[in-house]
Amino acid sequence: MIDPRFYTLLGPVPVSALADWATVRGDASRVVLGVAALDGAGESDLAYFDASKGDVPSTAAGVLIVREKAAPSARSGAVLILAREPRAHFARVAARLAVDRPFQTDGALIAADARVEAGAIIGPGVVIGPGAEVGAESVIGPNAVIGPGVTIGRRTRIGPGASIVCAYVGDGVTILAGARIGQTGFGVAGDAAGLVDVPHFGRAIIQDGASIGACTTVDRGLFGDTIVAEGAKIDNLCQIAHNVVIGRGAVIAAFGGISGSTQVGDGVMMGGRVGIADHRAIGRGAQLAAGSAVMHDVPAGETWAGYPAKPVRQWLRETAWLSRAIGKRDNG
Amino acid sequence: MIDPRFYTLLGPVPVSALADWATVRGDASRVVLGVAALDGAGESDLAYFDASKGDVPSTAAGVLIVREKAAPSARSGAVLILAREPRAHFARVAARLAVDRPFQTDGALIAADARVEAGAIIGPGVVIGPGAEVGAESVIGPNAVIGPGVTIGRRTRIGPGASIVCAYVGDGVTILAGARIGQTGFGVAGDAAGLVDVPHFGRAIIQDGASIGACTTVDRGLFGDTIVAEGAKIDNLCQIAHNVVIGRGAVIAAFGGISGSTQVGDGVMMGGRVGIADHRAIGRGAQLAAGSAVMHDVPAGETWAGYPAKPVRQWLRETAWLSRAIGKRDNG
Amino acid sequence: MIDPRFYTLLGPVPVSALADWATVRGDASRVVLGVAALDGAGESDLAYFDASKGDVPSTAAGVLIVREKAAPSARSGAVLILAREPRAHFARVAARLAVDRPFQTDGALIAADARVEAGAIIGPGVVIGPGAEVGAESVIGPNAVIGPGVTIGRRTRIGPGASIVCAYVGDGVTILAGARIGQTGFGVAGDAAGLVDVPHFGRAIIQDGASIGACTTVDRGLFGDTIVAEGAKIDNLCQIAHNVVIGRGAVIAAFGGISGSTQVGDGVMMGGRVGIADHRAIGRGAQLAAGSAVMHDVPAGETWAGYPAKPVRQWLRETAWLSRAIGKRDNG
Numbered sequence: 004m005i006d007p008r009f010y011t012l013l014g015p016v017p018v019s020a021l022a023d024w025a026t027v028r029g030d031a032s033r034v035v036l037g038v039a040a041l042d043g044a045g046e047s048d049l050a051y052f053d054a055s056k057g058d059v060p061s062t063a064a065g066v067l068i069v070r071e072k073a074a075p076s077a078r079s080g081a082v083l084i085l086a087r088e089p090r091a092h093f094a095r096v097a098a099r100l101a102v103d104r105p106f107q108t109d110g111a112l113i114a115a116d117a118r119v120e121a122g123a124i125i126g127p128g129v130v131i132g133p134g135a136e137v138g139a140e141s142v143i144g145p146n147a148v149i150g151p152g153v154t155i156g157r158r159t160r161i162g163p164g165a166s167i168v169c170a171y172v173g174d175g176v177t178i179l180a181g182a183r184i185g186q187t188g189f190g191v192a193g194d195a196a197g198l199v200d201v202p203h204f205g206r207a208i209i210q211d212g213a214s215i216g217a218c219t220t221v222d223r224g225l226f227g228d229t230i231v232a233e234g235a236k237i238d239n240l241c242q243i244a245h246n247v248v249i250g251r252g253a254v255i256a257a258f259g260g261i262s263g264s265t266q267v268g269d270g271v272m273m274g275g276r277v278g279i280a281d282h283r284a285i286g287r288g289a290q291l292a293a294g295s296a297v298m299h300d301v302p303a304g305e306t307w308a309g310y311p312a313k314p315v316r317q318w319l320r321e322t323a324w325l326s327r328a329i330g331k332r333d334n335g
Numbered sequence: 336m337i338d339p340r341f342y343t344l345l346g347p348v349p350v351s352a353l354a355d356w357a358t359v360r361g362d363a364s365r366v367v368l369g370v371a372a373l374d375g376a377g378e379s380d381l382a383y384f385d386a387s388k389g390d391v392p393s394t395a396a397g398v399l400i401v402r403e404k405a406a407p408s409a410r411s412g413a414v415l416i417l418a419r420e421p422r423a424h425f426a427r428v429a430a431r432l433a434v435d436r437p438f439q440t441d442g443a444l445i446a447a448d449a450r451v452e453a454g455a456i457i458g459p460g461v462v463i464g465p466g467a468e469v470g471a472e473s474v475i476g477p478n479a480v481i482g483p484g485v486t487i488g489r490r491t492r493i494g495p496g497a498s499i500v501c502a503y504v505g506d507g508v509t510i511l512a513g514a515r516i517g518q519t520g521f522g523v524a525g526d527a528a529g530l531v532d533v534p535h536f537g538r539a540i541i542q543d544g545a546s547i548g549a550c551t552t553v554d555r556g557l558f559g560d561t562i563v564a565e566g567a568k569i570d571n572l573c574q575i576a577h578n579v580v581i582g583r584g585a586v587i588a589a590f591g592g593i594s595g596s597t598q599v600g601d602g603v604m605m606g607g608r609v610g611i612a613d614h615r616a617i618g619r620g621a622q623l624a625a626g627s628a629v630m631h632d633v634p635a636g637e638t639w640a641g642y643p644a645k646p647v648r649q650w651l652r653e654t655a656w657l658s659r660a661i662g663k664r665d666n667g
Numbered sequence: 668m669i670d671p672r673f674y675t676l677l678g679p680v681p682v683s684a685l686a687d688w689a690t691v692r693g694d695a696s697r698v699v700l701g702v703a704a705l706d707g708a709g710e711s712d713l714a715y716f717d718a719s720k721g722d723v724p725s726t727a728a729g730v731l732i733v734r735e736k737a738a739p740s741a742r743s744g745a746v747l748i749l750a751r752e753p754r755a756h757f758a759r760v761a762a763r764l765a766v767d768r769p770f771q772t773d774g775a776l777i778a779a780d781a782r783v784e785a786g787a788i789i790g791p792g793v794v795i796g797p798g799a800e801v802g803a804e805s806v807i808g809p810n811a812v813i814g815p816g817v818t819i820g821r822r823t824r825i826g827p828g829a830s831i832v833c834a835y836v837g838d839g840v841t842i843l844a845g846a847r848i849g850q851t852g853f854g855v856a857g858d859a860a861g862l863v864d865v866p867h868f869g870r871a872i873i874q875d876g877a878s879i880g881a882c883t884t885v886d887r888g889l890f891g892d893t894i895v896a897e898g899a900k901i902d903n904l905c906q907i908a909h910n911v912v913i914g915r916g917a918v919i920a921a922f923g924g925i926s927g928s929t930q931v932g933d934g935v936m937m938g939g940r941v942g943i944a945d946h947r948a949i950g951r952g953a954q955l956a957a958g959s960a961v962m963h964d965v966p967a968g969e970t971w972a973g974y975p976a977k978p979v980r981q982w983l984r985e986t987a988w989l990s991r992a993i994g995k996r997d998n999g
Contacts, residue, residue, distance in 0.1 A: 145794035163830035166495035498827035
């Protein structure tokens with residue numbers, strides 16, 4: 004179930020109102036209340052299965068968008084919407100079921116029901132949405148934006164002009180100027196009608212003692228959470244994509260880019276401008292040299308470098324060998 | 336002619352007031368009303384020709400800043416300002432002719448003549464400049480800034496703290512938190528007095544259904560337009576320079592950097608951290624692997640990778656060969 | 668001494684209140700007033716020496732955090748706090764001595780004692796902190812934030828939503844939308860209790876005629892200054908780390924990343940996405956090709972390229988040779 008602190012459910016909506024031109028297999032008058040990933044869905048949820056091969060995984064979703072080919076493998080109790088491009092279909096209809104919880108529209112900068120603990124300092128021009136909370140001794144910089152339902156812990160500092168939505172932020176966190184936390188992630192689905200953004204219904208979790216640099220972006224999860232764990236330190240101008248987990252005490256220097264669903268282990272150290280492909284795992288304590296482009300999993304404790312990244316010894320050997328080989332040819 | 340929605344013309348100004356220490360050839364009392372590129376200039380416009388070789392291209396510009404060597408090739412009816420560094424000269428005097436249309440100074444967040452259609456939602460702290468328009472069902476996030484004369488279409492969503500100036504934004508567009516649209520581009524001219532920013536008088540056009548990520552920057556054109564075409568999808572922390580065209584349905588992952596005047600074709604797909612040099616053309620449907628640094632034109636439909644980028648097969652061959660060559664030497 | 672325009676001193680504080688669980692050698696009731704680097708510290712300052720080898724450099728610091736091993740080399744008049752990790756110890760206690768000068772809390776956007784010269788234009792929603800100054804003919808864009816004590820010169824333009832703290836900004840400077848100037852730098856210290864951010868007490872100096880791009884970040888110095896010198900031109904989405912010096916008329920294209928304490932000489936030209944390691948020196952007039960990852964000092968006037976960067980001729984030779992070598996093997 005999506006977190007009602009951050010999303011407003013618009014339903015109930017009958018399946019027929021979610022089918023558009025697709026065929027419905029089952030009771031089209033069945034009502035849907037929410038959206039969910041396959042593995043978290045319940046009887047009243049809409050979910051989708053996009054793979055072009057294989058069976059629908061086990062899911063309790065009451066309504067399922069699937070390709071016709073996968074339909075036979077779906078649970079018999081589920082109502083099916085048969086779509087050529089299930090992810091794109093989901094992207095086009097999900098906003099009929101749930102949308103971002105809105106900011107106040109009464110002109111107030113701080114929503115009437117936002118809760119600011121005594122001792123917190125709210126800068127000039129700060130906007131705080133409905134149901135948000137700011138803990139004692141926290142300082143919110145001028146013109147920052149704290150979204151509806153967001154919680155900010157104690158002794159946390161938010162820089163000028165930063166924005167934080169769909170997020171839980173812990174104690175003793177530092178978020179610098181212009182950082183962007185919890186916006187929708189980058190997910191593009193395509194069908195005959197063109198490209199469509201896949202809406203995101205997850206959250207961003209910034210745990211105690213973590214730090215986020217200026218103009219760094221931490222997208223929220225698609226359904227689940229994007230997590231920056233305790234004491235992780237992220238420099239300016241980094242991109243942390245949807246559903247990424249940054250481990251405890253991991254350090255990421257400027258321009259680090261972590262693609263969707265990648266897991267960065269505890270204590271991993273990354274030099275500047277390291278990129279990691281999606282769905283990768285970087286083992287605990289691994290070190291990635293500045294400028295590495297990591298396309299594979301990296302075992303715990305190893306040091307990698309290069310484009311594409313490889314164990315640093317191999318990279319150094321290749322780099323040095325190439326220089327020597329050319330040198331010989333030129334002088335020999 | 337530059338777009339009066341975004342720029343205020345200050346003239347008429349006589350050529351003598353634009354010459355500074357340069358020689359004027361022709362009637363120095365002739366008045367100038369505007370600025371333009373050579374190919375769009377008219378009788379009342381100031382334009383410049385900076386090349387150190389070759390003839391002045393055909394232009395109807397009434398007043399022209401040129402090097403002395405190029406003067407003989409200029410249209411006989413034009414008044415000439417003979418400068419050692421025409422681009423720098425232009426950069427130093429253009430602000431006497433035209434400047435950015437200013438925001439209101441009466442203390443109001445929303446200008447009296449801004450037009451917000453019924454059903455649009457304007458967040459707390461939002462600033463909207465004179466003559467700007469926001470269409471129905473659009474949502475402007477808290478503390479965002481919509482510049483003078485900007486038009487925002489319908490069903491478009493602007494994130495918290497984003498700023499949009501000198502721009503037309505279509506329907507169904509998504510612009511995430513902290514994105515920066517339409518600021519002046521990066522153009523540096525130099526003369527004996529040092530470096531000077533070349534002022535930009537163009538626009539940024541974000542067409543229907545396009546999406547722009549958090550902290551992504553889309554600079555306006557020098558005179559013409561920077562265009563993000565229909566349904567193009569751009570991730571966080573990308574840089575789209577002046578006069579770039581991003582084609583329909585093109586997809587650009589995080590940290591993409593497109594240098595000035597480059598044309599990215601329809602349906603081009605770019606992995607993370609792809610850079611493209613200026614004045615290049617990436618053909619329709621081409622794919623650029625994550626981390627590519629593209630210094631050449633890429634034909635339609637091809638896949639390139641590497642630094643410098645080359646066709647992906649060649650890049651893979653070189654990468655693999657190098658690893659094997661070293662491996663042999665070490666073990667042989 | 669740290670600059671009182673930007674920092675509030677909280678002391679006097681006795682050494683005993685700064686020791687936590689560490690041993691104090693000397694008079695624990697001695698009071699401390701400020702924090703400083705070793706070479707700038709005076710009798711009333713707290714400083715730290717973190718090296719695990721070597722003697723404490725000559726310093727007038729009255730109170731010194733050192734490892735026990737280095738204690739014998741410290742000046743006999745100094746009170747010593749013996750810590751396993753002096754930098755981490757400093758990071759944990761420094762905020763008891765000095766903190767960022769706060770913004771006004773009376774709800775005003777512009778502090779009562781901020782000074783705005785006649786002819787300056789302050790956009791809607793702009794926040795200006797106590798003691799800040801804005802010079803004549805400068806324009807501060809909507810929703811920008813000017814921190815306590817900051818001075819902005821004349822004819823300077825600050826874009827929408829930018830933030831500037833702990834900084835001196837000269838005349839004729841351009842800072843584009845969303846740029847972030849003067850926030851704390853990225854410094855991480857670790858001890859048994861985990862990672863902690865090293866607080867920064869320095870400044871950012873943006874000299875006359877410099878330009879800073881959209882979403883570019885310029886961190887303040889640790890104790891000293893980060894400097895962008897006269898007429899330097901920095902594009903969008905660049906990162907200038909703590910204590911960096913960017914020379915006069917240097918040009919840095921988009922995604923440039925300059926690591927801590929590196930010196931970029933006058934007139935250096937950098938293509939897009941150049942990275943430079945920390946504590947490097949790039950000589951006057953050097954050129955760094957787009958995408959270079961510079962790990963060494965670069966002599967004045969040289970052109971370097973590559974990852975890792977090397978003189979451009981060598982890089983071109985290696986790149987071309989590799990392509991030819993593979994080509995031969997495939998065809999031979």
